[in-house]
Amino acid sequence: MSNSQVVDRLLITETVTRMGRHIDRADWPALAEVLAPEIALDYSSLYGGAPHRVSRDELVGRMTRFVAALDMVQHLILGVLATVDGDKAIAAANVVAVHRKATHLGNPLWTVAGTYDFGLVRTGDGWQIDALRLTVLWADGNQHLRPAPPSS
Numbered sequence: 001m002s003n004s005q006v007v008d009r010l011l012i013t014e015t016v017t018r019m020g021r022h023i024d025r026a027d028w029p030a031l032a033e034v035l036a037p038e039i040a041l042d043y044s045s046l047y048g049g050a051p052h053r054v055s056r057d058e059l060v061g062r063m064t065r066f067v068a069a070l071d072m073v074q075h076l077i078l079g080v081l082a083t084v085d086g087d088k089a090i091a092a093a094n095v096v097a098v099h100r101k102a103t104h105l106g107n108p109l110w111t112v113a114g115t116y117d118f119g120l121v122r123t124g125d126g127w128q129i130d131a132l133r134l135t136v137l138w139a140d141g142n143q144h145l146r147p148a149p150p151s152s
Contacts, residue, residue, distance in 0.1 A: 005084060008127075012082040012091050015127045016118055020075030020095070026067050028060050035059060036121055036130035045136045046112065070145070071108075072100040077116065087122040095134070101145045110145040113138050 015034050022031035035056045042051035054062070067073055075097045082091040096113045119131025 008084045008089065008122075009082045011127050012084070012089055012118075012120055013080040015120065015129065016080055016091055016093055016116070017077050019129060020077045020097075023063055023067060024074050026064070028064055031063065032056055032060050033125065034127075034129055036123070036128040039129060040119065040131040040133075042133035045114070046134055051133070070099050070101045072098075074098045082120075089118075089120040089122075089127065091118040091120060092116070093118070099145055103142070103145065105142060105144040107142040108145070110141040110143055111139065112136055 018034050019031065022028075022034065037056050039054055039056065039059055040051060041054050041059065043049075044051060075095060078094045078096075080091055080093040082089055093116045094113075095116050096111065099110045099112075100108050102108050114137040115135045117131070117133040117135070118129055120127045121130045
């Protein structure tokens with residue numbers, strides 16, 4: 001493996017890790033920096049529906065509303081495996097997302113775990129995510145905490 005391949009894999013790992021961190025910290029300008037202008041989005045394993053395309057601004061807006069409905073959220077994105085093909089890449093990672101909201105409906109935690117599949121593109125600003133698919137493997141806790149899907 002060449003040095004440039006190693007560097008690309010490290011930069012891709014950083015990009016997908018930053019996505020989760022920026023969502024957790026509600027740092028919306030920083031989240032926008034790791035997203036391509038248009039993203040193929042698939043959260044159908046969590047919410048149903050069909051994969052669709054969204055603009056960067058639309059996705060940041062959805063995430064803003066999603067996080068605002070909670071007291072706390074934390075995404076642990078681990079085990080990133082990236083494959084680079086020129087200026088395009090794919091990456092797979094494990095994810096555990098913990099959502100917290102004090103409520104009268106029971107347990108204040110809802111946890112979702114699964115995998116993320118990313119598509120990425122190299123730009124003048126570095127690697128950016130242009131595709132995101134969540135595959136839920138398990139969920140636990142109070143599903144009453146689940147905000148409306150980040151789709152509107």
